[in-house]
Amino acid sequence: MKREIVSSGINPQGPYSPAVMVGDWVFISGQLGITEGTTDIKEQTRRALEKVALLLKEAGLSMDNVVKVTLFIKEGEDFSQVNEVYSEFFHKVYPARSTVFVSSLPKNALIEIEAVARR
Numbered sequence: 001m002k003r004e005i006v007s008s009g010i011n012p013q014g015p016y017s018p019a020v021m022v023g024d025w026v027f028i029s030g031q032l033g034i035t036e037g038t039t040d041i042k043e044q045t046r047r048a049l050e051k052v053a054l055l056l057k058e059a060g061l062s063m064d065n066v067v068k069v070t071l072f073i074k075e076g077e078d079f080s081q082v083n084e085v086y087s088e089f090f091h092k093v094y095p096a097r098s099t100v101f102v103s104s105l106p107k108n109a110l111i112e113i114e115a116v117a118r119r
Helices: 041-058 076-089
Strands: 002-005 019-022 025-032 066-073 096-101 111-118
Touching: 019 041, 025 041, 041 076, 041 111, 066 076
Parallel strands: 066 096
Antiparallel strands: 002 019, 019 025, 025 111, 066 111
């Protein structure tokens, strides 16, 4: 049985759930880090990861439960700055991770982050 996980301040802009829990697993949809007027990759990365953390908290989990992360980054030269912020949220043993460089993201965001966690 699956159940939707939601958190205030995270409003899907389409027909999808911010996160879904199935058994001990939580699948978090891609979270954008855009805030009004910001074009700073570090700020957008931090905000996207904060949204992931909020959804995990709603599911009774934390960032320590994350086993897989996928980063979608608009600009390759932002990779080191993304890693800098990422390391504030994750520590050894790090989650498995994929990074995909894309030509565009919704709402002109610089980064989108999705995650999978397990209780």
